[in-house]
Amino acid sequence: MTRDYDLIILGSGPAGFACAMQATKFDKKALIIEANEENLGGSWINTGTVPSKALRETAKNIYSYTSKFGDFHEKKPYERFKMRDVLKYKDKVLANENNEIKKNLIKNNVHTSRGFGKIIDANTIEITDHLGSQREVTADYILVSTGAQPKPPESFKVDHNKVHDINSILNMQHIPRRISIVGGNIQSIEFATIFASLGTKVTILNENADFLSYIDYEIRDEFQKVLDLLKISLVNGVKIQNVSKNELRNCTEIRYTKAETDELMVLETEVMLYFGGRIPNSKNIGLEALGVEMDEQGYIKVNKNHKTNVDSIYAAGDVVGFPALASVSFSQGRIAACDMFGIPSSELSVNIPFGIYSIPEIASIGLTEKEAIKQGFDVTVGRSYYNNLTKADISKNRIGLLKLVFETKTFKLLGVHICGEEACELIHIGQSVLFYNGDIRFFIQNVMNYPTYSEAYKVAAFNGVNRVYKAGAKYKDLLNK
Numbered sequence: 001m002t003r004d005y006d007l008i009i010l011g012s013g014p015a016g017f018a019c020a021m022q023a024t025k026f027d028k029k030a031l032i033i034e035a036n037e038e039n040l041g042g043s044w045i046n047t048g049t050v051p052s053k054a055l056r057e058t059a060k061n062i063y064s065y066t067s068k069f070g071d072f073h074e075k076k077p078y079e080r081f082k083m084r085d086v087l088k089y090k091d092k093v094l095a096n097e098n099n100e101i102k103k104n105l106i107k108n109n110v111h112t113s114r115g116f117g118k119i120i121d122a123n124t125i126e127i128t129d130h131l132g133s134q135r136e137v138t139a140d141y142i143l144v145s146t147g148a149q150p151k152p153p154e155s156f157k158v159d160h161n162k163v164h165d166i167n168s169i170l171n172m173q174h175i176p177r178r179i180s181i182v183g184g185n186i187q188s189i190e191f192a193t194i195f196a197s198l199g200t201k202v203t204i205l206n207e208n209a210d211f212l213s214y215i216d217y218e219i220r221d222e223f224q225k226v227l228d229l230l231k232i233s234l235v236n237g238v239k240i241q242n243v244s245k246n247e248l249r250n251c252t253e254i255r256y257t258k259a260e261t262d263e264l265m266v267l268e269t270e271v272m273l274y275f276g277g278r279i280p281n282s283k284n285i286g287l288e289a290l291g292v293e294m295d296e297q298g299y300i301k302v303n304k305n306h307k308t309n310v311d312s313i314y315a316a317g318d319v320v321g322f323p324a325l326a327s328v329s330f331s332q333g334r335i336a337a338c339d340m341f342g343i344p345s346s347e348l349s350v351n352i353p354f355g356i357y358s359i360p361e362i363a364s365i366g367l368t369e370k371e372a373i374k375q376g377f378d379v380t381v382g383r384s385y386y387n388n389l390t391k392a393d394i395s396k397n398r399i400g401l402l403k404l405v406f407e408t409k410t411f412k413l414l415g416v417h418i419c420g421e422e423a424c425e426l427i428h429i430g431q432s433v434l435f436y437n438g439d440i441r442f443f444i445q446n447v448m449n450y451p452t453y454s455e456a457y458k459v460a461a462f463n464g465v466n467r468v469y470k471a472g473a474k475y476k477d478l479l480n481k
């Protein structure tokens, strides 16, 4: 039976985009349906990854300039820089990225259609456009990559004026003097350092009992120095009771209780930014009627090749849940396309790098020290603090730590954990060594450019080898093994 397309994709985020691009390399005819009338690229380009990183870039440059050459503490950046200039930079980046995605789709002959897609049967999609007109298209395969959206708070409303979510914060008209960020996820940390770098007084009201509990404990300690430097207050174990305007004091009042005391606290702030959870966009798109399996939260269940329990239907990206990253969504979309058209593809490596784009960054891959010990490894660590690196001294980015976790006997690298400038880039050096089952002597035996942040690997490796040596092993023999 001839169908209109080989593949139809719902949603043009990284999962959908990568799937379409890979399918065209197999000479397959692909259509992307996008519900957003104006922009392609999903939350990747329009409301998530790229805009937050563009905002971060300006904040980082402003902080770097005002703290190194200026008078950050006497004259706050918000007295010198305007939000409209910060936003202009971000908008230019978004316009470029939007153009880029369009160009790539056109170049690779991927068709696009604007409208809301709904699955009618295992090979048919109904598209409803913005004027309400409908048409049906058919394909051998369907990829659901509809992403996720912010989960609305229960005890207050996001009014997009004083109480923002990720969508409205990206269009704020001025740099606030005080901001309270509710939520303990990656984005809370990123935006806390973005606003603090612009001079805003930041409080994080973390709804979880602990903060960054999943990262290595020494990296967390190093990041605490960042919070202290930027004067970011952090309150853990918070339950928000309500949020209201105090006209008299011209502020927004957040009432919250703390888990351990139950005492009611009031925090006065100018604006609030809410980062609650996210909910998958899996409702009203025909999945239930077709019997596509989902979990109780609505995340679509898939196998390792991203196929659902219905043969012709695949799903990838945030709609399948953890880890909900653009980086991973690209790979998931590609793997789905390979499986659909019978092209062998490698599975995702178990070691997925993890990055937090705070200022400075946090990144990690592999086992933490505690995880490695728990798994029964005889573990040694090697550390390199940024304040011992020439590059960090030259650039005055002296807070930072790179930590190597390795097996004592074999020197086999088990994990890399970094807090500091360029951490999200540096982590990929460790990733390569991990992938090839390498050991930390790689960093000693190979010359590295100097001065660089990468030198931290060498310093940490020496530090690690020295620890083993001090523990009784023969240094010379160790390096020659």
Ligand SMILES: Cc1cc2nc3c(=O)[nH]c(=O)nc-3n(C[C@H](O)[C@H](O)[C@H](O)COP(=O)(O)OP(=O)(O)OC[C@H]3O[C@@H](n4cnc5c(N)ncnc54)[C@H](O)[C@@H]3O)c2cc1C
Pocket (backbone or CB within 6 Å): 010, 011, 012, 013, 014, 015, 016, 033, 034, 035, 036, 040, 041, 042, 043, 044, 045, 047, 048, 049, 050, 052, 053, 115, 116, 117, 118, 145, 146, 147, 148, 166, 187, 281, 285, 316, 317, 318, 319, 324, 325, 326, 327, 328, 329, 357
């Ligand atoms: C503030 C923030 C910062 C982030 N930073 C990073 C980062 O630094 N690094 C990183 O890797 N990840 C980051 N992420 C996560 C990343 O943005 C997401 O993981 C990624 O965009 C998910 O991709 P996706 O393909 O699943 O869908 P999305 O990018 O969410 O796109 C889904 C698209 O589907 C469309 N759609 C929905 N329903 C339909 C329908 N029925 N018919 C047609 N179209 C439909 C939507 O309009 C949307 O355009 C961040 C997220 C946020 C919110």
